[in-house]
Amino acid sequence: xxxYLFKRILYAVPVLLGVTFAVFLIISLIPGDPATxxxxxxxxxxxxxxxxxQLGLDKPxxxxxxxxxxxxxxxxxxxxxxxxxxxxxxVVERFQATLILSGSSFLICSIIGIFFGIISSALQYSFFDxxxxxxxxxxxxxxxxxxxxxxILLFTVELKLxxxxxxxxxxxxxxxxxxxxxxxxxxxxxxxxxxGVVVRLSRSIMLEILRLDFIRxxxxxxxxxxxxxxxxxxxxxIVSILPILGLQAGFVLSGAVYIEIVFQWPGVGxxxxxxxxxRDIMLVQGGVLFVALCYVIFNIVVDFLQLILDPRIxxx
Amino acid sequence: MNVxxxxxxxxxxxxxxxxxxxxxxLLIITTPFLNLSDPNAINTSDRFSLPFTSNYLLGxxxxxxDILSRVMWGTRLSLAVGFSAAxxxxxxxxxxxxxxxxxxxxxxxILMRSVDVLMAFPYVLLALAIVxxxxxxxxxxxxxxxxVNIPFFARNVRGISLAxxxxxxxxxxxxxxxxxxSCIIFExxxxxxxxxxxxxxxxxxxxxxxxAGLSFLGxxxxxxxxxxxxxxxxxxxxxxxxxxxxxxxxxxxxxxxxGFNLFGDGIRDALDPxxxxxxxxxxxxxxxxxxNFVFSERCSKSFLEVNDLxxxxxxxxxxxxxxxxxxxxxxxxxxxxxVGESGSGKxxxxxxxxxxxxxxxxxxxxxxxxxxxxxxxxxxxxxxxxIRGKKISYIFQDPQSTLHPLQKVGSQISEIVINHKxxxxxxxxxxxxxxxxxVKIKDPERVVNLYPHQLSGGMRQRIGIAxxxxxxxxxxxxxxxxxxxxxxxxxKILSIINDLKRELNLSIIFIxxxxxxxxxxxxxxxxxxNGEIVEFGKTKKILNNPNNQYTKKLIKSSPKxxxxxxxxxx
Numbered sequence: 001x002x003x004y005l006f007k008r009i010l011y012a013v014p015v016l017l018g019v020t021f022a023v024f025l026i027i028s029l030i031p032g033d034p035a036t037x038x039x040x041x042x043x044x045x046x047x048x049x050x051x052x053x054q055l056g057l058d059k060p061x062x063x064x065x066x067x068x069x070x071x072x073x074x075x076x077x078x079x080x081x082x083x084x085x086x087x088x089x090x091v092v093e094r095f096q097a098t099l100i101l102s103g104s105s106f107l108i109c110s111i112i113g114i115f116f117g118i119i120s121s122a123l124q125y126s127f128f129d130x131x132x133x134x135x136x137x138x139x140x141x142x143x144x145x146x147x148x149x150x151x152i153l154l155f156t157v158e159l160k161l162x163x164x165x166x167x168x169x170x171x172x173x174x175x176x177x178x179x180x181x182x183x184x185x186x187x188x189x190x191x192x193x194x195x196g197v198v199v200r201l202s203r204s205i206m207l208e209i210l211r212l213d214f215i216r217x218x219x220x221x222x223x224x225x226x227x228x229x230x231x232x233x234x235x236x237x238i239v240s241i242l243p244i245l246g247l248q249a250g251f252v253l254s255g256a257v258y259i260e261i262v263f264q265w266p267g268v269g270x271x272x273x274x275x276x277x278x279r280d281i282m283l284v285q286g287g288v289l290f291v292a293l294c295y296v297i298f299n300i301v302v303d304f305l306q307l308i309l310d311p312r313i314x315x316x
Numbered sequence: 317m318n319v320x321x322x323x324x325x326x327x328x329x330x331x332x333x334x335x336x337x338x339x340x341x342l343l344i345i346t347t348p349f350l351n352l353s354d355p356n357a358i359n360t361s362d363r364f365s366l367p368f369t370s371n372y373l374l375g376x377x378x379x380x381x382d383i384l385s386r387v388m389w390g391t392r393l394s395l396a397v398g399f400s401a402a403x404x405x406x407x408x409x410x411x412x413x414x415x416x417x418x419x420x421x422x423x424x425x426i427l428m429r430s431v432d433v434l435m436a437f438p439y440v441l442l443a444l445a446i447v448x449x450x451x452x453x454x455x456x457x458x459x460x461x462x463x464v465n466i467p468f469f470a471r472n473v474r475g476i477s478l479a480x481x482x483x484x485x486x487x488x489x490x491x492x493x494x495x496x497x498s499c500i501i502f503e504x505x506x507x508x509x510x511x512x513x514x515x516x517x518x519x520x521x522x523x524x525x526x527x528a529g530l531s532f533l534g535x536x537x538x539x540x541x542x543x544x545x546x547x548x549x550x551x552x553x554x555x556x557x558x559x560x561x562x563x564x565x566x567x568x569x570x571x572x573x574x575g576f577n578l579f580g581d582g583i584r585d586a587l588d589p590x591x592x593x594x595x596x597x598x599x600x601x602x603x604x605x606x607x608n609f610v611f612s613e614r615c616s617k618s619f620l621e622v623n624d625l626x627x628x629x630x631x632x633x634x635x636x637x638x639x640x641x642x643x644x645x646x647x648x649x650x651x652x653x654x655v656g657e658s659g660s661g662k663x664x665x666x667x668x669x670x671x672x673x674x675x676x677x678x679x680x681x682x683x684x685x686x687x688x689x690x691x692x693x694x695x696x697x698x699x700x701x702x703i704r705g706k707k708i709s710y711i712f713q714d715p716q717s718t719l720h721p722l723q724k725v726g727s728q729i730s731e732i733v734i735n736h737k738x739x740x741x742x743x744x745x746x747x748x749x750x751x752x753x754x755v756k757i758k759d760p761e762r763v764v765n766l767y768p769h770q771l772s773g774g775m776r777q778r779i780g781i782a783x784x785x786x787x788x789x790x791x792x793x794x795x796x797x798x799x800x801x802x803x804x805x806x807x808k809i810l811s812i813i814n815d816l817k818r819e820l821n822l823s824i825i826f827i828x829x830x831x832x833x834x835x836x837x838x839x840x841x842x843x844x845x846n847g848e849i850v851e852f853g854k855t856k857k858i859l860n861n862p863n864n865q866y867t868k869k870l871i872k873s874s875p876k877x878x879x880x881x882x883x884x885x886x
Contacts, residue, residue: 018433026445124598137329137581141574143525145532146548146566149555157556210598213717216672220712221732221783222705225601225697235722254440258529262552272441273533276448284448292437299436310722311767 004314008303016296020072023289024065027281077286082278087286091268095290097167098267100179101186101259102252108191109252110245113198118237120199121206122229132199139196144255148189148262155185165264186263190255194248198241205240209233239310246302250295323586330582336575344392352385356540364558375560378550383561386542387568393543395572397458397536398524404462405523406516409469410508416470417477418500428474431467439464443526447535454537457530461523472515473508480507510587517583521576528569544569599674602697603627603667605681611694612684619823620646620669620791625683627668631676638664638673639847641682646791651817651824653834653855655870656844662827665844666793669825670704688790706736709784711813713796715776719768725779726764732786751782755812774805778812785816793825798833810837831874835859843867 043051052058059067071078077087120132156164163182168174209215210233218232257269264270268287275283307313353371359380367375367383374384416427434442446460480486481504489503530536531545539546544565551562612623622644629636639661646652654662667673669685669692685692687708692700709732712718720728729748733739739747752760755778768776777797784792794813798806814837817824828834834841834855841858843851843866851864862868 014429015432015436018429019436022433022437023445026449029449121598137574137577141521141570141577143528143532143548143566143569143573145529146562146569149548149552149562149566152555153559207598211674213712213714214720215599216667216674217710217712217718217783218720219601220670220672220704220710222701222703222735223731224701228601232720232723235720239722250438253438257440257444258532261533269440272444272448273535276444276452276535281448284445288437288441288445291441295438296436312721312769 004307005304008300012296012300016293017069019292019296020069020289021065023285023292024068027285028061028064072289077290078282080275080280080283080286082275082280082283087282088290090271090283091287091290094266094268094271094287095294097265098253098256098260098269098291100167100183101190101265101267102249102256104183104187105191105194105252105256106245106249108187109194109198109248112191113195113248114202114238114241116195117199117202117241118206118229118234121203121210122225124207132203136196136200139192140200142192143258144189144193145258145262147192148186148259151185151189152262167266182263186259186265189262190252190259193255194251197251198244198248201244202237202241205237206233209236239306242302242306242309246299249298249302253291253295323582327582327585329578330585333575333578333580333582336571337579340391340395340572340575343388344395347388347392350388352388353382355381355385355389355542357381364554364561367560367564374564377547377561378554378558383564386547387544387564390542390544390547390565391568391572393454393537393541394524394528394545394569397454397527397543398520401458401461401465401527402516402520402523404459405465405519406469406512408462409466409515410473410512412466412470413473413475414477414500414504414508417474418481418496418504420478420481424474424478427470431470434464434467437464440526440529443530444535447530452535452538454531454541454543457527457536461526461530464526465519465523468519469512469515472511476508476511477504480504514584514587517576517580519580521573521580524576525569525573544572597676599676599678602700603671603673603675604679605693606679609681609693611691614684614686615689616686617689618645618686619648619688620644621684621686622665622669623684623686625665625668625685626681627664627673628679628681629677630679637847638678639668639844642844642847642849644842644849644852646823646825648790648823649817649821650840651826651838653826653828653838653841654844655828655831655834655841657829657870660844661847662829662844663795666710666795666825666827669793670700670708670710672704672710702736705732705789706787707789708791708793709787709789711777711780711784711792711794711797714800715773715780716768716800719776719779721768724765724767725771725776729764729779729783729786732783736787747786751786752778754785754816755779755782756808757782772805773801774808777801777805777809781809781812781816785820785822788820789822791823791825793827795827796829797826799828799830806833813837831859831871843870 075088077091079085080087080090083090116132120129123129152164155162162185163169164185167182168178169182172178206229210229215228215233218228223232256265256267257273259265260267260270261273268291272284272287275281275287359376362372362376362380363378365372365376365380367373369375372382372384374382374387377383377386412427412431416424437445443457443460443464446463447456450456450459486499486503489499494502527536528543528545528548531543532549534546534549537543537546539550542550547565548562548569551558551565554561614623622642625642626640627638629638642661642665644652644654644665654665656662664673664678668680668683671680671692673680680693683693687703692703695703719725726748729751730744733744733747748764749760752763757763757775757778763771763775763779768779771779777800780797784794797813798809801809810833813824813826816822817837824837826834826837838855840853841851841855842849843858843864845866851858851862851867858867859871862871
């Protein structure tokens with residue numbers, strides 16, 4: 001098992017290198033002089049020359065890449081020009097907020113998605129199943145940012161129940177309850193599409209499993225239906241559902257960008273959009289790289305969980 | 317093509333999607349001819365006009381521009397951008413997939429590792445990075461969304477190409493001296509088209525959403541040009557006071573994406589039945605009875621008696637009678653063999669007894685199954701669950717697929733024990749080990765902790781038998797228990813079943829197509845053909861002196877029958 005884990009981590013190394021290379025390449029592809037792009041059109045020639053030397057941009061491409069990777073390994077993601085603070089500090093701070101938002105959305109889409117997927121497969125052909133199927137189609141078609149705006153209209157403007165922006169109240173609050181109140185709408189809006197996908201796929205995975213011979217065996221043993229479905233069938237289904245959850249983690253991390261804009265959530269996504277508009281390239285680079293690295297690590301964890309759950313893979 | 321069309325028509329949701337797309341098509345074609353006002357004409361005196369007022373059917377936005385006209389033109393733009401992005405992703409992705417799959421080796425490695433890298437990014441972040449470099453703008457966001465979706469096409473196409481590259485017709489084409497180019501274009505590509513169409517139709521909705529999303533963030537279309545996403549983004553500023561400004565473009569996006577998703581699902585189901593979701597039915601816990609099923613009035617005290625049992629398979633108004641008016645009886649301690657060729661209805665008979673026939677499509681239309689004075693067709697699920705595994709248990713044909721693949725065999729056995737009685741853990745473990753010893757497993761302490769895939773076929777079938785005898789049932793129904801095993805293992809399993817039958821005074825219904833096997837174990841034989849029992853009687857009598865034409869043929873076709881005859885003559 002540890003051999004497998006080791007192999008999986010080893011396999012991730014080229015992907016990690018590839019990710020850093022891709023980010024570096026994209027940023028190097030900026031048309032024209034990178035220093036001009038960073039400093040904007042008001043920079044004097046001396047400013048640009050200074051920055052070029054400071055960034056080591058007068059050196060050859062691979063030398064620059066190598067130096068850049070070494071710096072990142074030491075936790076140095078460069079300095080943001082618009083904020084005048086180390087990129088890593090800003091990114092880590094923002095990432096915590098994103099993690100709270102997308103983490104809770106991930107929990108919602110996993111738990112609700114799998115639960116309704118199972119129920120709807122167990123009740124196939126019923127009215128309930130049809131309702132679920134239709135809701136799923138609606139759910140995966142609705143833009144999360146539009147849904148978020150409609151939720152604000154309903155729950156903030158009309159019902160005056162929930163706060164529409166930020167992570168904590170500006171005055172007072174600041175405790176867990178306050179955070180949860182601010183979290184409900186954005187995390188739900190963000191989770192909707194992923195929940196739809198998880199319901200749909202876990203339903204179809206369960207339906208395939210419920211036709212298998214060992215389910216008939218379980219029934220021939222006289223087991224109760226809830227045991228047959230929630231234990232026997234689900235035990236096998238979860239192995240195939242896990243990688244889908246891994247993909248959904250990527251989706252909620254992505255979708256967080258829109259939701260953070262709609263709900264003024266102080267996360268990485270909003271930071272990225274702002275820094276693109278202010279052309280703060282170092283911040284974009286650091287933010288994208290940091291989130292991508294976290295996502296790769298998350299996927300290793302998912303693979304490892306799958307390995308724990310399926311003894312057949314362990315022995316291959 | 318006609319088949320595809322009719323399949324989509326039949327699928328109600330896909331039809332709905334098709335209608336939505338048709339309406340959209342009409343809209344974008346007619347927009348330029350509709351005499352709409354200029355979508356960019358600013359008229360500040362009419363700012364935020366409400367829908368259905370003055371000259372504005374859908375109201376006006378924060379600059380007094382006609383929302384109806386803007387939504388119509390915005391829809392055109394959004395569709396064009398989403399469609400182009402999907403097309404670019406499909407072409408580039410398929411190209412990469414074909415090269416990687418067809419040539420394999422080095423190309424495959426390099427290309428697929430690059431695709432892995434692209435997939436390592438949460439997709440919007442990658443799109444953001446690309447837009448960051450190229451600068452905000454509609455064209456740039458289109459390119460970004462296309463690049464982000466390349467991996468999906470590349471992976472799908474590569475998988476299929478890889479399979480086709482090694483297929484006989486491709487090898488034949490290569491040997492015949494045709495150029496690589498011609499092989500790919502004329503042999504490989506036509507086979508990939510369905511895959512590409514399915515991938516395209518299921519992702520285009522997403523891509524429209526993604527391009528709208530980037531515009532919403534202000535990174536796509538730049539004013540005054542507006543697609544639906546940027547209209548929604550602009551509307552957000554006045555969301556609370558003038559919600560119609562965001563509501564209308566938002567609903568339009570929902571409408572479009574839903575149309576594409578519904579239609580895309582329909583195309584996928586029609587082109588690739590394997591991928592279709594939810595078309596495969598699950599089976600219910602009890603086989604359905606026919607509507608208005610007439611229960612038998614008969615009262616019988618016999619051990620097991622099956623009367624006029626009829627089970628049908630019904631699917632899409634097409635029905636087959638799997639078994640017709642089957643009559644059987646079994647006494648305590650007796651072994652009844654049911655023999656016949658594949659598809660003769662043996663298994664359906666066996667499964668119908670405790671209503672385990674998969675339903676749908678199975679349905680019992682007639683009959684009476686008396687077990688010790690109870691009609692098994694006339695009891696509820698709970699009562700049936702008390703009988704299954706406790707009074708009547710099963711041994712199935714293929715222990716590879718009939719045991720739970722991820723559950724230790726020990727726990728699969730203990731499960732059937734605790735399901736029917738209350739027992740403490742220590743006793744339970746002892747009982748499980750004892751059961752394993754009963755089926756002649758030498759080191760039960762080790763075997764209980766193994767998974768089915770770690771056992772041989774013969775060992776797995778012993779586990780199946782141990783489960784079946786766990787609660788000392790009255791009747792064991794063995795559905796071809798030795799068919800999947802090789803001959804020497806077969807003999808061992810048979811002797812185990814025979815020994816247990818004697819020790820526990822079991823009644824057995826033994827199903828097989830093999831007369832040799834049956835002759836060794838059964839007291840009575842029922843011969844089935846085409847869903848009906850054609851002959852029923854003492855084993856010896858039927859084997860030595862068959863009446864029915866089919867039975868005679870069956871005996872003739874059995875390879876070692878001469879030996880059997882000798883045994884019974886002796």
